[in-house]
Amino acid sequence: MSRFLLVLLVISLVSCQKEITKSPPxxxxxxxxxxxxxxxxxxxxxxxxxxxxxxxxxxxxxxxxxxxxxxxxxxxxxxxxxxxxxxxxxxxxxxxxxxxxxxxxxxxxxxxxxxxxxxxxxxxxxxxxxxxxxxxxxxxxxxxxxxxxxxxxxxxxxxxxxxxxxxxxxxxxxxxxxxxxxxxxxxxxxxxxxxxxxxxxxxxxxxxxxxxxxxxxxxxxxxxxxxxxxxxxxxxxxxxxxxxxxxxxxxxxxxxxxxxxxxxxxxxxxxxxxxxxxxxxxxxxxxxxxxxxxxxxxxxxxxxxxxxxxxxxxxxxxxxxxxxxxxxxxxxxxxxxxxxxxxxxxxxxxxVAQPERKLDPFPGAIRKDSLVLTHLEAGDELYDLKNDPSQKSNLADTYPELTMALSEEYKAWFEEVTEGANFDRPIPISSQSNEILLASYESLFSGELSFYEGHGWAQDWLTQWKDLDDRITWSLDVLDPGTFEVIFEYATPEDQIGSQLVLQQGMSQISFEITEPFIGETISSPDRITRKEAPEKTWKKIAIGEISLEKGKTDLTLFAKKIPADEVGDLYSLRLIPVNK
Structure with missing residues (x-):
């Protein structure tokens, strides 16, 4: 074999080897x-x-x-x-x-x-x-x-x-x-x-x-x-x-x-x-x-x-x-x-579902070929997207049998995919977490309490905590039982300190008092128009005690037993930190 052919063979083998060892995409x-x-x-x-x-x-x-x-x-x-x-x-x-x-x-x-x-x-x-x-x-x-x-x-x-x-x-x-x-x-x-x-x-x-x-x-x-x-x-x-x-x-x-x-x-x-x-x-x-x-x-x-x-x-x-x-x-x-x-x-x-409502089949839609049927609370609408991409002409009355067939197909689909669906979503408590955030926007509450922004989206907080009957509850699903240090995250002006609070889980309670005032700083954010969301803020964190959680579902409920001023202040979260993890 000539030296030239040998070089070509080596190059070919190297190229093949590179192709073989090439990483998956x-x-x-x-x-x-x-x-x-x-x-x-x-x-x-x-x-x-x-x-x-x-x-x-x-x-x-x-x-x-x-x-x-x-x-x-x-x-x-x-x-x-x-x-x-x-x-x-x-x-x-x-x-x-x-x-x-x-x-x-x-x-x-x-x-x-x-x-x-x-x-x-x-x-x-x-x-x-x-x-x-x-x-x-x-x-x-x-x-x-x-x-x-x-x-x-x-x-x-x-x-x-x-x-x-x-x-x-x-x-x-x-x-x-x-x-x-x-x-x-x-x-x-x-x-x-x-x-x-x-x-x-x-x-x-x-x-x-x-x-x-x-x-x-x-x-x-x-x-x-x-x-x-x-x-x-x-x-x-x-x-x-x-x-x-x-x-x-x-x-x-x-x-x-x-x-x-x-x-x-x-x-x-x-x-x-x-x-x-x-x-x-x-x-x-x-x-x-x-x-x-x-x-x-x-x-x-x-x-x-x-x-x-x-x-x-x-x-x-x-x-x-x-x-x-x-x-x-x-x-x-x-x-x-x-x-x-x-x-x-x-x-x-x-x-599309709304968090405040039960799981209704509407609003929904089915698309098949160039047709779309929208299943709305006000009634079904049928459109031919090929000839009417902007959905200006509702054909439901023109083609009642087709409308009914697509509507029934949609409703059968909805019934199947929602089988077993539920709105009970307890917060999982897992040992994989170094710290478990129990945000106020993940709680259920009663009384005069309200979200600062209103919707309870991420980073919102609870305010208007004025009544001894007000309750804030987090539903938990304890996957990994253990003892947790509890951190209370809040903001309270000096003229409202002194509220005595209780965190209850089953027969166990942690009682504590807000003794330190804190005015949270609203972190500067250059909004171009008035925002819908709550702003980012700083919060005061205090350790209030330890709580032991057994495996299974349970509730943590926070309430006040004494409010010496007009209100308790604003609540951002509780945080659970595993002890001896």
Whole structure:
């Protein structure tokens, strides 16, 4: 054999060996919060600047009709499990109803079981406590927050390395930095990165350079803030994609981009009916881009698709080992993404629930081919999206038999997926937690008490504690019994100190008195318009004693036995710290 042929043989063998040892494809799943279909230049919005996402769309397979849930937490639960959110325990967005059952098998667990390193950066919104915490649901790394929204986007506190830490910078920039660091640390092994940005969800906070850019166009403060947040996201996603290229990972990385529901306000949305919270097109139809150079041909996908399809699609597309622990609702779109013919007809369902109501079948919707039937309290509506994409002509009276058939199919689906659903969501007490936050917004209360903001969303607190008959109760499910130190977190002005309080659990009580005044500092947050959410504040923490909890369900009830002034003060939380962990 000549020297030249020998060199060629060696090169060939080395190339084959590299191909054999090449890591399984990485996956970066990018989800933005309250960004509508119309919040992109590529979808016809002339006012917004999204060059990175527009280019990503052109380099991707992008679904013309991709559906999610009308609200945040349900979309996340369905996306992570491949199942309709009502099956997973996630019913709504707050008061424990956002919590996904710990037994659900998530995308993170799927990738972890296939040898991947896994991370989530940003908004979780599927349970605040172990074992519903992301680190107990398959993720190795978590930097972000657990509730439905965050009150401050600048120099705020986020959970990182299992504890709350002060983080300098604008939140979207910080989350991108965290994701980039994770990519650098895992460039030599396969990884799954879930980058769950929390913008352009309110509060409306954005750096000046982005806000000023849109104010210069003559937009009002709200729209300038929202579009500014989206353009900031676009820049950050550009930084992330550039890092993928710099690390030489582009050819071996699947990039998926989508948003979690329709826009959080009335603005350009391609003339679709409805917005966030609606089961009409404008509330549930979102962008969905899938990029994998050389494996997924760019172009428009006309097959109707949904968030429940992401997990089964990735299983087939990447050849992952998967045991179906609970029946999936989604289907694999791998054939379609590879450019192969995939012709099937199926129904895609939507539902939205309100935490204050019982679980009604409406509002809901069923989509089949080009038809959508919305099942509303006022009656069913039928639309042909092919000829009427803006849902202006209700065909329910024109086609009563078709309307009835789709309505019955929807109601049968709703009955099936809600079988066993309940609103009893006790807070799990697990030894996996270093500290268990019993936030006031997770409590039940009676009397004159009220939430500061009103809704009891994340980071809100209780105020107007004026009566001895007022009761604040946390329902617990003690998974790991033990003794816990109890921390009381409050704010009380000096002229109201002296209240005597009791924390009761069964026959046990802790009695204590508020002797130290504390005026909480409202942390500066540059809102562009008046916010809906409670602000971020500082609180006083005092240790009030220890309590022993036995395995099983129990209640902790807090009340006052003496209020010497007008009221007790404001309550943010109790915290339970395991003793001798």
């Amino acid at each position: 990485n996956v970066i799943l990018i989800l933005t919060d309250d960004q509508g279909y119309g919040d992109l230049g590529i979808h016809g919005n002339k006012a917004i600047q999204t060059p990175v996402l527009d280019q990503l769309a052109n380099e991707s397979a992008r679904f013309e009709r991709f559906y999610v849930s009308p609200l945040c937490a349900p979309t996340r639960a369905s996306m992570l499990t491949g199942r309709y959110h009502l099956r997973t325990g996630t019913v709504s967005v707050s008061k424990g109803l956002e919590t996904m059952d710990a037994e659900e098998y998530t995308l993170a667990e799927l990738f972890k079981d296939n040898g991947y390193s896994t991370a989530i950066f940003g908004k979780w919104h599927n349970g605040q406590h172990y074992p519903n915490h992301p680190l107990a649901q398959g993720f190795d790394v978590f930097t972000g927050f657990l509730g439905g929204h965050w009150s401050n986007y600048f120099d705020t506190h986020l959970e990182k390395d299992r504890e709350m830490q002060k983080i300098e910078g604008y939140i979207s920039d910080v989350l991108t930095d965290e994701a980039i660091n994770f990519l650098e640390e895992n460039k030599d092994r396969s990884f799954f990165t879930y980058l769950a940005y929390n913008t352009p969800h309110s509060p409306h906070q954005v750096p000046d350079e982005y806000f000023d850019r849109y104010k210069a166009q003559g937009l009002d403060d709200e729209l300038a803030a929202i579009y500014g947040m989206v353009t900031n996201l676009d820049d950050n996603i550009g930084r992330l994609l550039q890092k993928v290229k710099e690390l030489g990972l582009e050819e071996n990385t699947v990039i998926i981009f989508l948003t979690d529901n329709g826009p959080n306000g009335i603005r350009f949305n391609d003339e679709m009916k409805g917005r966030k919270g609606s089961v009409h097109e404008g509330g549930v139809r979102v962008p969905s881009f899938w990029k994998w150079p050389g494996k997924i041909p760019p172009g428009v996908q006309t097959t109707p698709a949904s968030h429940i399809d992401i997990l089964p699609t990735l299983v087939e597309l990447l050849g992952l080992e998967f045991e179906e622990k609970r029946p999936l609702d989604g289907v694999s779109l791998a054939m379609s993404l590879r450019g192969e013919d995939q012709d099937f007809s199926r129904s895609i369902f939507s539902h």
